Amino acid sequence: MDRHIVPGIEAKHAAQAHREDLKIQDEYGCRCMTYWVDEERGSAFCLIDAPDEEAVKKMHDQAHGLIPHEIVQVNSNVVEAFLGRVTDPEGYYDPNEPNLKIFNDPAFRIILVSQTKDSRLLKNDLGVRKSEKLLALYHEIMRQQLHENQGREVELKGERFIASFVSVTQAMACAAGIQKGLHVAGELIDLRVGLNAGMPVTQDKSIFGDVIRMAEYLCCTGASNQIVMASIINEIYKDDGKNNLADESAFKSVSPTNENVLQLMFDVLEGRHMDSQFAISDFCLSTGMSKSKLYRQSTTLLGMSPNELIRDYRLKKALSFLKTDRNIAQTTFDVGFSSPSYFTKCFQERFGISPLAYKKLG
Template identity: 35%
Template sequence: MPTYMDIHNLPGGVSAEDVANAHYKDLAVQGKYGVSYLKYWINEKAGKVFCLCEAPDAETAERVHREAHGLVAEKVILVDPEVAELFLGEGGVNAAGAVVLPGGSAEDRDPGIRTILFTDIVGSTVMTQRMGDEAAMKLLELHDSIVRGALKDLGGREVKHLGDGIMASFLSAASAVKCAALVQREIAKHGKANADHPIRLRVGIAAGEPVERHNDLFGVTVQLAARLCGHAAAEQILVSNVVAELCAGKILSFQDLGEVTLKGFERPVRAHAVNWTSDSLPA
């Protein structure tokens, strides 16, 4: 059966108790329509709830909400459950059906915000032409090993391998930035020891919610992270303004680059460069 995720936007804020009651009402009605509401993510402060369900179609899923409590979703998108797990994690739930943070208590509810990171080897095609397929492949494997090691150390999840880069998801924006800095440092170490075969890497990072304007899971956030990565220079890490704000007070150093123009975005986007060589940046 297809899997769907929706977003409920309640600007006045929302309480965990009210959402739990609404979820219980969904469970009482869903069997009538062949729907199964699985779990939900709640951001009480922002007044947003994201529900994950299995249903014959989006309209039937909404019919359950409408009959159960009248809180119809603002948007419903079709999702691949395996991809959703890569972005969001398996997500344990509390007794009320709310996803909770890993290692947290039943009250530590997961708001659903994720930070997306892209890496890209600069000039990979030219590198292959200059060095040959075998040597270039060894450098790609080194990149993959360094990135995956950093993901493991800092709680990131690999979402997709992109040929000459990796897309990953993080629960914490600060962890994503630290991961990128660690990767750049390890790549730089390799470059110093192998001046004839350096890897030049760029990284883009953005944060956002699972259901936004696009019909793809984390669509806007993924697009922004990818565009920031493409805009970055070699050896640079660019992050969105949201990421920089989420990292406030985390002893991370950024340079505000002001607004930049990115393909696919109608308005200029404010970007920040990570000072990843700074002595104050945590390892």
């Protein structure tokens, strides 16, 4: 899938360009499946079955000269899950060009990400039967609210759920319905919900990758059973929809400035957490913040000091590593701890279970 940034683009322009692509697609081994056009945001996205990125660029260049700004490899099933189709929708025909099918279908989507406590930790905390019943209830309510609010299920794997919506109002109603449906169970499973919005293709190498990632970061800023909205959600969410929410105190909005800070801190952590020598001085240098500012931002946004944040990030990474065939010593060093004994101590203190016992719960 590629993205073209074309200020002032109209649906008819996109249809004409797509028609020119279809004329020569075979010359480049391509199959132009469909496209999306967003007049308001000046963007178009093409879904193409192609041998490589270069073939897409050359085909577009010869057909109409509009070289894509970004290209990402996608799975058509995932595209359909996010956007609802992989073929052309119904359109209309211009009287002046009766053979030109035109449609205006933006690819801009509202993305909902919900997360619960790790399933193995829930088993340890609540017992196998109770934890399984709560997760089953979580899945049931998720799908029920998704159906009622016309959302699309993209992923539901254990603790993480991803859904896509065309309407902000429906996305918010879905989040509120999930929260209300789970009620006390939401706190027991430590439910977190993040809402963000954006385009499917950016500089990230996966479809809606940066949109999902920010929604996950937002989940980290909220309290248990709270919904956290990105600034863009807050901007476009309609007042009449907001007034229909039963409990607005359960919702939290993050400013654009704080989103940038979150992005910066987590990007640094993702790139440096494996380094056991990574220290607060390195964290400050990488983020361009003084020690006092980093401390203030970390405690305000995430409720923990920078040192606590680094340790917590590493320990959460360890949870996923311990679900693989990595042993405890390998996991220790892969997540940036220099001592297996210290890693075990921190893990036990953070999660109430030893790494070995956690691994056996699988």
